[in-house]
Amino acid sequence: MNILLPEKRSNQRETLQECIGRGGYLAFRSSFQSEPSQLVAAVVASGLQGRGGAAFPAGRKWQLLRGSPFERCLVVNGGEDEPGSRKDRFLMDYFPHLVLEGALLSARAICASQVFFYINEKFECSQGSLKRALQEAEDERLIDRASLRIVIVNAPSAYVAGEDTALLEVLEGKPPIPRKKPPYPVEYGYEGRPTLIHNVETIANIPFIIREGAESYRRIGTPASPGTMLFYLDEEFSRPGIYELPFGTPLRFLVEDLGGGLSHGRSFRAILPGGPSTAFLPASALSLRMEHKAFQENGSSLGCGNLRLIPSDACMVKVTLEIAEFFARESCGKCPQCRMETNTFAVALRKILSGAANLGILEQIERLAAFSRGKGDCSLIHMAAAPVLSALKLFKTDFECHLNSGTCERCARHDRVTTAGN
Amino acid sequence: MNLEDGTRTLILVCQNVDCKSKGAGELMRRLEEAFKNRPEVEVRSYMCFGTCQQAPNVVLYPQRHWYSEVKLSDLSDIIEGIQQGKPVERICNKVDSGARELIYALLDAGIY
Secondary structure (H helix, E strand, O other): OOOOOOOOOOOOOOOHHHHHHOOOOHHHHHHHHOOHHHHHHHHHHHOOEOOOOOOOEHHHHHHHHHOOOOOEEEEEEEOOOOOOOOHHHHHHHHOHHHHHHHHHHHHHHHOEEEEEEEEEOOOHHHHHHHHHHHHHHHHOOOOOOOOOEEEEEEEOOOHHHHOHHHHHHHHOOOOOOOOOOOOOOOOOOHHHOOEEEEEHHHHHOHHHHHHHOHHHHHOOEOOOOEOEEEEEEOOOEOOOEEEEEEOOOEHHHHHHHHOOOEHHHOOEEEEEEOEOOOOOEEHHHHHOEOOHHHHHHOOOOOOOOEEEEEEOOOOHHHHHHHHHHHHHHHOOOOOHHHHHHHHHHHHHHHHHHHOOOOOHHHHHHHHHHHHHOOOOOOOHHHHHHHHHHHHHHHOHHHHHHHHHHOOOHHHHHHHHHHHHHO | OOOOOOOOEEEEEEOOHHHHHOOHHHHHHHHHHHOOOOOOEEEEEEOOOOOHHHOOOEEEEOOOEEEOOOOHHHHHHHHHHHHHOOOOHHHEOOOOHHHHHHHHHHHHOOOO
């Protein structure tokens, strides 16, 4: 059963009338018969967890914020700079009224006076779609923008700009540099006001929870991870696309039944389950059920649901180096340990790839990650380590081959094919 | 460059944001100039030692002399110390020993 998307999807942006036709804005209209505290209670009871990657209980944030006597703000985070991630953009492009209703309900629940839609500057279509939705909702007298200030803000297209406190800096007209926490945004956010920040998909869950009730929501998914999640399969799959599935669905169903596996019947050796900040899993992890706990117990995470399969003919040193270079590039440079760690990972992996280091380097990479753990103002330092450490653990032979001979079986085969092709 | 016999020196000068903002670029230029005709000494930029609070940082390897908060006025002593094989004690090994040991281990593993 779906919570966010209609069972039958078209390739068109959902209009206001179509959204209303499937229950849209019912929850918002009826919310005026409830106290804001009842809306908060419903979200707490639903067990909704943030969909941005950390899976933090959304209701807990709402409770923390409700306790504050100050004027409050809501930010809908549509920065979505995780490489390959598409789902927030997809929701904003095609289902803007679902996102808008979720934002209106959230704002009402926490008594916010200001709502920011923080949307990646490159997502012109998403910005246009939400602007149109705002106008349509205003024309239908669903919203009164005189009593609730709603603005769309350009989010810089940089990985770190999606981090909660870097986002606050941008809203205040500054560069996207994360702040030291605590204080957390729910205590001290935009211009010092308590600020609730949720990513787009999290917000899109709110209308269902308020309309159908927390109990109905909890009937979908698993007790520990209620509801559904959007998963994005990239162009490497036979049937790429965005799929909505209840938590607890076997990963195999998503990869094989829906995605059709890798295109051209290629096999794979590793799974990167939730974007580049998650740890690799072996191909055998297809038997896992997609819920946070199961993935955590296996050393990884569902992240933002951007699933990638690493083909059997890929060298894991090369794949890991690409990710390490991404984090070295995207580290904002504020925290010394993060600069050092992300740069060193990239340099070390380049050395390994070319065989220009000794086997001791593998142990030192692990030591570096352990030394850096918990340091830095945001979690990028931890994100950069997860793929490197898991690749070392699961595919050590690839690293050892490169260190011993400057290449590996897969790279050698690739080089032979390339040479023959020339 | 063979560093194993200890008669050669790699001078690593951090060129990341903090060190650079405190003059690491000029330090590097002057060190390169001082050792341009000395093949046993190589001056090389380093991406980051992670001890930016005590910038600029210069590390001599394999001697394991870690100089922090280096000023232009320290350079003559550093150059003389390299020639005599002695550290400049007043600016040497002032940073956290954990950070130092980590970086030395990375250098030992060939990451430089």
